[in-house]
Amino acid sequence: MSDPVIMVVKQTGDVRIHTVVASFEDNNIANATHIIETPNQLVLVDAQFLVPYARAFRDYADSLGKPIERLYVSHRHPDHWFGLGTAFADITVHALSETMTFIQDHGEDSISDHWKLGDLAPERVVVPKQVASPGEETIDGVRYVFDRVTDTEIDYHLTIRLPDVGAYFTQDLIYSGTHLYLTKHMGHWIRVLQEMLVSEYELFMPGHGLPADKNEVARNVEYLSAARQAIGDGLTGDAFKSFLLQRYPERKCPGIFDIYMPRLFAGASDY
Numbered sequence: 001m002s003d004p005v006i007m008v009v010k011q012t013g014d015v016r017i018h019t020v021v022a023s024f025e026d027n028n029i030a031n032a033t034h035i036i037e038t039p040n041q042l043v044l045v046d047a048q049f050l051v052p053y054a055r056a057f058r059d060y061a062d063s064l065g066k067p068i069e070r071l072y073v074s075h076r077h078p079d080h081w082f083g084l085g086t087a088f089a090d091i092t093v094h095a096l097s098e099t100m101t102f103i104q105d106h107g108e109d110s111i112s113d114h115w116k117l118g119d120l121a122p123e124r125v126v127v128p129k130q131v132a133s134p135g136e137e138t139i140d141g142v143r144y145v146f147d148r149v150t151d152t153e154i155d156y157h158l159t160i161r162l163p164d165v166g167a168y169f170t171q172d173l174i175y176s177g178t179h180l181y182l183t184k185h186m187g188h189w190i191r192v193l194q195e196m197l198v199s200e201y202e203l204f205m206p207g208h209g210l211p212a213d214k215n216e217v218a219r220n221v222e223y224l225s226a227a228r229q230a231i232g233d234g235l236t237g238d239a240f241k242s243f244l245l246q247r248y249p250e251r252k253c254p255g256i257f258d259i260y261m262p263r264l265f266a267g268a269s270d271y
């Protein structure tokens, strides 16, 4: 497997934001995980999916030479929390209560369901222990704003904003340069993204792909609108997939279609 992309994305005063993005190739979906480095510590966002990328993310965090104060899991899709069991079992993990309950109740099943991954999947489940609630908190002198966003790419999604840094950790509300994981809640999802477009934020840290600007947020709105229209016109299954592949040839990670299409068109589940 190819190496992850590792980069320092932004430095404002004594806050540095880093990202580690897994491979865009083969069946990978370019999982993006982030580090907020402040004078005394690190806060991490998401945990990677496959074992080698979770280890690479942890190794990079450790290389910064500061303690990991906590890690936030954005939502319950396994590509965001599998890596906890690989590389973050010793770290305090925060998540929305709904995410925590899901991993507690279904984490083991989720790992069994991914048996095809073999030793790319973690051997154990680590359940987040701290509840992340909407509101503000100052951590190591930096202001954080937390929100609980419902019914978009997933039922419950945590977003994190750093208003003094201009950074918005959207995770899977934005797919940067890759095909989106679509759900039947595209109308509401578009409205959430439109609010981002009129916000004062400039840097958007996605759950997949490279750090994004407002142009990419707008392209996500356009993609969602086109997909919604196509479904309204009656496209399903392979015809729907071909339509999006032809319309967005520049977007990477088409493997995502096979993950969400059984849910979107065959009623396997809502998200």
Ligand SMILES: [Zn+2]
Pocket (backbone or CB within 6 Å): 077, 079, 080, 172, 207, 208
């Ligand atoms: Zn994801």
